[in-house]
Amino acid sequence: MIEKIVKNVLELPGVEGACILDKKGVLLHNDLPDFFLEDFLDDLARRIKTLYEAVDENYMACDDYLLKFPEKYIRLRRSRNVFLLVVVDPSVNMVSLKMVTNIVLKHITPKVLSEMRKILQAAKEEAPVADSPAPAEAPAPVPPPAATAEAPAAKPSPSAPVRGERVPRPRPSRSFRGTRY
């Protein structure tokens, strides 16, 4: 159900992705672009929570933020239950975005929230089962015997990863503002 509602946001021209976090910073729904590595989401959730808490505590409660970066804008919205993050192009219609995100926030009731948590929990429990056959199948496609020494290092075949599931992939060495990732 929530996927259909979030789809309304994603269909808006200029919207590049969205994700929903609960108040503890747990990722409940991820529709961010695939190039965005989930490894960074922990930091992202922590920073979003910090931003809200800092302003709430030291100034006044603000539910909506628009972070304008040179390339993209990030719209942050908060309801009683969740944080909604939407990455948009500067050309997006902000009024339409507000209208459609209002609907998302309205639909995420405590009941829907608990359903989303159950789905997340089920996906986590299924994840080790889905991962375990992969290494067993990995040595099979290695035809030359000379390559057996490298067989354990061979990567498991990426068999259609489910969205939201952590997929192990080689991380390129990057540097951003002096910090190496």
Place this chain on the structure above:
Amino acid sequence: MFENINQRELEEVGFIGAIICGSDGSVVEATSDELEVFGSILGYISQVADMIGEPFGMDSIEEIHLESANTKAVCIPQEDEILGFLCNGRANTDLILNELVN
């Protein structure tokens, strides 16, 4: 910077006040003494908002817009200073920013 603005004219379109803070949190200039509390959060929210864009590979943040029930605020980090201004919930922040900066 605020000497040249027509504050009365801006107040008619919802402007409440503006403040410039240094990177150390000190108030450089303000249209009113009541803006100190607002000024005190500018430095920190600029840093955190900047870090939110980091995982997306974005460059330094240009503007932060905050919206509460009745008030809008804008924070603009500059080289060594941060400009912030407050307006009421119905104000056109882009129009006010244009008047303040130009």
